[in-house]
Amino acid sequence: MGLEGVRVAVLGAGRMGSAIIRGLVAAGAEVIATGRRRETLERAAALGARTTRSNTEAVDEADIVVIAVKPFNYPEVAEEIAGHVAGKVVASIMAGVTLKILDKTLPGAETYRAMPNIGALVGRSVTALALRDGGGRGSNWRLVEEVFKTIGSVVWIPESLMDAWTALAGSGPGILAEIIDAMILGGVAAGLRRDVATKAVAEQLRAIADLLEEKHPAAIRDEVATPGGTTIAGIHALSSYSPRRMLMDAILAAAEKSRELSEYVANELAKKLNID
Ligand SMILES: NC(=O)c1ccc[n+]([C@@H]2O[C@H](COP(=O)([O-])OP(=O)(O)OC[C@H]3O[C@@H](n4cnc5c(N)ncnc54)[C@H](OP(=O)(O)O)[C@@H]3O)[C@@H](O)[C@H]2O)c1
Structure with a gap:
């Protein structure tokens, strides 16, 4: 499966988002990227993405959505796009943001959790994708793999090992x-x-x-x-x-520090997003 003509929204064209945009554009995907500042949008445009400040517009136009904002910017993004994601494939690279949080905040979306690394800057990330409890991947897992293979290689691991990863x-x-x-x-x-x-x-x-x-x-x-x-x-x-x-x-x-930070992120987001 290639990504020729697949429409991908990258929400948050920062350091990691830009690396993903570069990989996707090279693989022939149509990328629509978002950010709040002009510099962010200009950088994404220079990489070959269409750009918009509107996360909802990007989601509406996409077959698959990659969320690459910082975890603490997620509540505002989730609130914005929640009504637009039903039936869409949404993959998050946000550290500490669990599948449970994604599922509760993105109703009707098929959600994925990915953890790339700095190798993405040179197309050599090794990205972990989280298996769900019971080992399931989700029905569009091949498409999600394809997206992350544009920045390197992919492995699947249980979500409980994301901190070790x-x-x-x-x-x-x-x-x-x-x-x-x-x-x-x-x-x-x-x-x-x-x-x-x-x-x-x-x-x-x-x-x-x-x-x-x-x-x-x-x-x-x-x-x-x-x-x-x-x-x-x-x-x-x-x-x-x-x-x-x-x-x-x-x-x-x-790994211990990652566990601490993940717990902190999950608790803070649960409070902000009213998740129990
Ligand atoms: N860096 C890594 O090595 C690495 C590795 C694995 C995973 N991650 C994860 O990747 C995510 C991004 O990390 P990063 O290092 O790339 O951070 P970053 O450079 O700060 O990128 C985040 C981008 O999100 C944009 N943004 C913030 N709020 C937004 C909103 N409401 N709507 C649209 N765009 C918004 C920001 O652009 P504006 O300032 O223009 O808004 C910024 O460019 C984090 O969640 C992190 O946990 C990072």
Whole structure:
């Protein structure tokens, strides 16, 4: 299934919305994007979308709607579009906004919850789509997958794992960037120029990403670690800092924070939207 001629409304053409618009336009979809400020609309227009300040107009014209505003802007958007979504497919990328909230606030819509990541900016998001209780996807799941495949790849996970996903795939790029920066500085400390060290790390990340398709990380490590060689000397030095413990703790801390924030978002929205 392609997206040629499919009409997609992107409500909130911000950072993530713009990445989605870029992917959709490249895939041949007809995009109508919204925002409140002129700059937002101009940026979306430059990416090839039609634009409007009216979320209802965008929804009325669309086959599928992507909601990409911040969670705390959702109440105003929900109020605006609630009467216009019956029978439409609506996918939200808002962190912490549950399927339950979407279902209660968008009567008659077929709702989806998606969590893309920063990779979307370069067409390499890995986006989680939430399975409903009991494992159901919704009858238009292929169309929704197609939309998110325009910015990268897609996996389906139970909604209860969205916070774990946010930690690993959402915060992961930031945590990896921290490690990468330290590795680059290690190269600089060993005498390489920063740009050369950066290229060395960037290229090996690409290679490792490809190798991971076929091999366990431990197998990749064992191939590089010649007995008595440089790699095992580096790994030996690293092991005195418990890197596994540190990184597993980092992901678990991010997951805990995501749970806290999701709960806060859900409670605040429930109050504003009068949901019990
Ligand atoms: N950034 C990420 O890495 C990431 C990853 C996964 C999920 N998300 C989710 O994606 C959503 C957007 O994040 P972002 O980083 O792209 O934020 P952002 O850059 O602030 O984009 C949000 C956009 O929504 C527009 N907006 C606000 N109220 C609106 C309204 N009533 N009607 C129409 N448009 C409205 C804003 O445009 P105006 O200022 O012109 O109104 C703004 O450009 C959030 O819910 C976030 O949880 C983000």
